[in-house]
Each structure stands twice: as C-alpha cells, then as structure tokens.
Amino acid sequence: MTERWTDADIPDQSGRTVVVTGANSGLGLRTAEVLAAKGARVFLACRSAERGAKALDIVKTAAAGAEPELVPLDLSELASVRAAAASVRERTGDALDVLVNNAGVMATARGRTADGFELQFGTNYLGHAALTWLLMPALRGRVVTLSSLAAVGARIHLDDPNGEHRRYHAAAAYGQSKLANQVFTLELDRRLRASGGDVISVAAHPGYTATGLGSGMARSYSNTLVRSAIAGAHRIGEALFAQNVRQGALPQLYAATADGVEGGDYFAPGGLGNLRGRPVKVPPLAAARSESLGSALWDVTAKLTGVTPDPA
Numbered sequence: 001m002t003e004r005w006t007d008a009d010i011p012d013q014s015g016r017t018v019v020v021t022g023a024n025s026g027l028g029l030r031t032a033e034v035l036a037a038k039g040a041r042v043f044l045a046c047r048s049a050e051r052g053a054k055a056l057d058i059v060k061t062a063a064a065g066a067e068p069e070l071v072p073l074d075l076s077e078l079a080s081v082r083a084a085a086a087s088v089r090e091r092t093g094d095a096l097d098v099l100v101n102n103a104g105v106m107a108t109a110r111g112r113t114a115d116g117f118e119l120q121f122g123t124n125y126l127g128h129a130a131l132t133w134l135l136m137p138a139l140r141g142r143v144v145t146l147s148s149l150a151a152v153g154a155r156i157h158l159d160d161p162n163g164e165h166r167r168y169h170a171a172a173a174y175g176q177s178k179l180a181n182q183v184f185t186l187e188l189d190r191r192l193r194a195s196g197g198d199v200i201s202v203a204a205h206p207g208y209t210a211t212g213l214g215s216g217m218a219r220s221y222s223n224t225l226v227r228s229a230i231a232g233a234h235r236i237g238e239a240l241f242a243q244n245v246r247q248g249a250l251p252q253l254y255a256a257t258a259d260g261v262e263g264g265d266y267f268a269p270g271g272l273g274n275l276r277g278r279p280v281k282v283p284p285l286a287a288a289r290s291e292s293l294g295s296a297l298w299d300v301t302a303k304l305t306g307v308t309p310d311p312a
Contacts (some may be wrong), residue, residue: 045071047076052070075128079267096138098142120173122162147178183297186264188201
C-alpha cells in the first residue's frame with residue numbers, strides 16, 4: 001500500500017455483494033457508488049425512504065454490474081435492525097461479501113433511541129454491533145466499521161454507557177460511540193480468528209471530511225441561536241480544512257477491497273495528523289487493543305441489545 005492509492009486501484013468487484021449503512025449521503029453514498037461502478041451488487045441500507053430512493057438513483061447510474069437495491073434500516077431501532085438483517089439474508093441467500101458499518105450521527109443534542117439508549121451510542125455503536133452479529137451467518141469476507149479521530153482520548157463508561165447517571169456532553173458521547181466501534185472491531189476479529197472462519201474485521205476513519213454530519217448535528221438542537229452557531233462553525237471549518245467525500249471515503253474503500261488487508265487493521269488518511277490524504281494503515285488505539293475491555297464491551301453489548309453474539 002502506498003499513499004498514491006485511489007479508488008481507481010480497486011479491483012473488479014463483479015460477483016461480490018456489499019451492504020453499506022448510511023448510503024443515502026456522504027461517505028456511504030460515495031462508497032456505494034464506487035463499489036457499484038466496480039461491478040458489485042450493492043445494498044444501500046438507509047433510514048429515510050425518500051433520501052434512500054434518491055441515492056439509489058445515483059448509484060444505479062454508476063452501476064456497472066448488478067442493479068443496486070435499497071434496504072430500510074434505522075440503526076436507532078433494534079426492530080428495524082433485525083428486519084434489515086433478515087431482509088439482506090433472504091435477498092442474498094446468505095451470501096454477503098462485505099458489510100460496511102458507515103452510518104452515524106455526530107455530537108447531537110441529548111436524545112434517546114427507540115429502545116431507550118443514548119442516541120449516539122445506540123445509533124453509531126449498538127445498532128451496528130447488532131447488525132453485524134445478525135448478518136454474521138451470511139458473511140464470507142470483511143466487516144468494515146468506521147471509527148473517528150474523536151475516539152482519541154475518549155472513554156467507554158461500561159457501568160453507564162447510556163449516560164443515565166452523569167452530565168451529558170455531546171462530543172464525549174460521540175467519542176465514546178466511535179471508540180466503541182474500534183474496540184468492537186478488534187474484539188470481533190479476535191473471536192473470528194478463534195472460531196477459525198475466513199471473515200475478517202477491520203476499521204477505518206475518514207479524517208476531517210465534509211460529510212454533512214455537521215449540518216445534521218446542528219439540526220438536532222432546538223435553540224435557533226445554538227443551531228445557527230454550530231452550522232456556521234462547521235461550514236467555515238469544512239471550507240478551510242476538510243477534504244471532500246471522494247477523498248474521505250478512500251480509507252473505508254481500501255479496507256473493503258484492497259489485497260493484503262488483515263484482520264484488525266485500521267486505515268486512515270495519511271496526511272498530517274491523519275486529517276486528510278490517501279489511505280494508510282495506522283495503529284489502533286491502546287484501548288481498542290485491550291482484550292479485557294473488548295470482552296467486557298462485548299458482554300455489555302449483548303445484554304443491552306438482546307442479540308446473541310455470532311461468533312459467540
């Protein structure tokens with residue numbers, strides 16, 4: 001791998017089936033579009049039917065092989081996660097090559113999922129963990145899960161993951177959810193290797209990319225002044241410092257398709273501070289490498305979601 005890698009280097013994906021969560025916009029849409037253009041059969045897993053349909057039209061235009069399909073998925077509702085997993089398994093005949101756990105919300109106002117979880121932890125982490133376990137019988141290739149630079153310095157509160165007994169801080173909650181994604185990635189890979197299967201679990205992050213999450217964060221606040229201030233700050237920051245989605249999607253595309261990727265690998269932009277640039281392999285955070293934390297989070301996740309882990 002070199003820092004010269006682009007999506008033009010992705011090998012032919014004909015015959016491969018991929019699920020991309022949050023494929024209606026940003027990194028997910030770009031990932032779905034590129035993989036479809038390379039010949040993959042792509043399932044766009046989206047919460048909004050309207051935005052999903054628009055994204056599907058875009059991906060159809062790019063598709064070079066099998067026609068892309070839409071899967072309703074609301075990661076903030078476990079019933080929806082179960083229904084989406086069942087739909088994918090039925091429609092693929094239990095033959096799924098790649099799952100890209102891409103969707104997410106960022107630094108939102110305090111909220112709860114349909115199942116009562118803190119919104120960011122429930123959506124970004126618990127929903128994806130449950131989806132991964134439910135799809136595991138169909139998987140035969142790779143699980144790619146998105147983390148973030150926000151995971152640096154974050155902490156997972158195993159005794160209070162949903163923030164019921166401490167003051168809510170939007171950025172800290174986001175960091176916890178993204179660190180949990182990274183911890184889960186490595187714990188899943190350890191268990192996959194122990195089970196002797198061929199599936200690998202890897203992670204990626206997009207650095208500082210203009211994905212549209214900033215505007216979504218702003219909309220989550222009811223105070224008009226707060227909403228305007230957040231939206232304005234993100235517009236300025238993205239204009240001055242962020243890379244575009246085409247660049248930002250490269251780490252997860254590399255993780256999903258490149259030869260030589262190994263279980264537990266973590267990919268990020270290769271520029272200064274891993275904020276931007278072509279994809280490179282970087283070390284996972286120390287917390288993510290902790291087997292005790294990984295095992296404990298695994299157990300907490302199973303208890304909260306009510307989903308039986310696969311692999312156990």
